Amino acid sequence: MIDKNSPIPIYYQLEEKIKTQIDQGELQPGDMLPSEREYASQYAISRMTVRQAITKLVNDGYVYRKKGTGTFVSAKKIDQPLQGLTSFTEDMKARGMVATNRLIHFKVISPPLSVTKALNIDSSTPVYEIQRVRLADGLPMALETTYISKHLIPNITEKLLEQSLYDYVENSLGKEIGEGTQIIESSTVNQNEITHLNVKKGSPVLLIERHTYLKDGTPLELVKSSYRADRYRFMINMQR
Amino acid sequence: MIDKNSPIPIYYQLEEKIKTQIDQGELQPGDMLPSEREYASQYAISRMTVRQAITKLVNDGYVYRKKGTGTFVSAKKIDQPLQGLTSFTEDMKARGMVATNRLIHFKVISPPLSVTKALNIDSSTPVYEIQRVRLADGLPMALETTYISKHLIPNITEKLLEQSLYDYVENSLGKEIGEGTQIIESSTVNQNEITHLNVKKGSPVLLIERHTYLKDGTPLELVKSSYRADRYRFMINMQR
DNA sequence: GAGTGGTCTAGACCACCCC
DNA sequence: GGGTGGTCTAGACCACTCC
Structure with missing residues (x-):
């Protein structure tokens, strides 16, 4: 079950193995996992390697540890929120929809102050401004x-x-994408949104402003979106 | 600098030490940290212990690793979003405001279907229903x-x-609180919210539905909140 | 080739939990 | 007392980057 000669790290093989057992119900919520020492002797690997695998599962919320007692499978959540930073295309795919775009404009501009601050550049640096209607299964979802x-x-x-x-x-x-910060607000539509999202005056929208950074901390993009409130809701998971 | 006889784990001491150096500017964004082997020999500790400290800093976004090159300090973010799952009281405190409450009602009910599902109980289980206006610096913030x-x-x-x-x-x-799932939507106020939040008809609100779980996965609470859009915005950080 | 992080070993002692 | 996870050691080999 564990191939020590594989180029795939042992801790990763074990991690995937346990994850599969949980997904397939071999390990039920509340079940205690074999102890770290049991895994180590069963697969003839070091306990530290077992710990590396289990630590990742703990961080991802699949299992939890109880000091002096054991490691247990976490209960399943009703809704599985999106994990990690994703693009609109990836987000829609995860929701079982197909993403398409309608380009409104695409130009190179001299950036305003809010953009220079977000991208950590000065106003002489040219910046792309790309405005699009984002559609899901052919229906307008966001501007x-x-x-x-x-x-x-x-x-x-x-x-x-x-x-x-x-x-x-x-x-x-x-280039490696590192993380993103999102600011989420509620508002009602402006005239531009009424036109492009095809909604009535006074309709609520979810405003999401995203700052994306590369792994070295360089700002990659600033994205301002207005999502139709009747079609979109944002779901996240937070650890205590 | 590192006390091996302290009950505080060595990896945690080192983690805090590096974090402090970053916060105080001794280590600037983009700077390379001493190598893991350097830390190990400097403090006469094992490299695995150093790795444990640095791995936590990587997970928290303070530093990032580059294979074959080194470990570097990440760039600072403009806005520092709230880390982790927090209560309203804790959230407001982090924003520099004082949280107070105005109790509207507090009763024990026989739960409706949506609540039994969220709390994983049946309808014969009594449930508290607590409705409050949440105030920040004395002003209504959320229902x-x-x-x-x-x-x-x-x-x-x-x-x-x-x-x-x-x-x-x-x-x-x-009891240990584990994690929470939050569903965030945009809407406009209903009559109840107009009254308690003291806003005009048609005003936007941020709806947040939170499901909180204990570490063993037991649902702890279901919270439905309506935040005044003009006073509250939600900020999060996501890793790719 | 020298230095770096990535993975892995085979032990060890501790605090904690349950019986 | 026996089992569990939490911490820690002193090495090792690898792939990768940079010079």
């Missing part, structure tokens, strides 16, 4: 404006915008 | 309704509600 420094990604084309930008940054440019 | 199984916390009193419930659960009952 989104993205700001990215042209120096960071010199070759954005309209063609490129049809794919996932995160995918391009990570797999074609080889 | 909040909390549902908790009476079996889980048998002795809730009006007096108790003036303190932090999380604090009571953790420190007086000795």
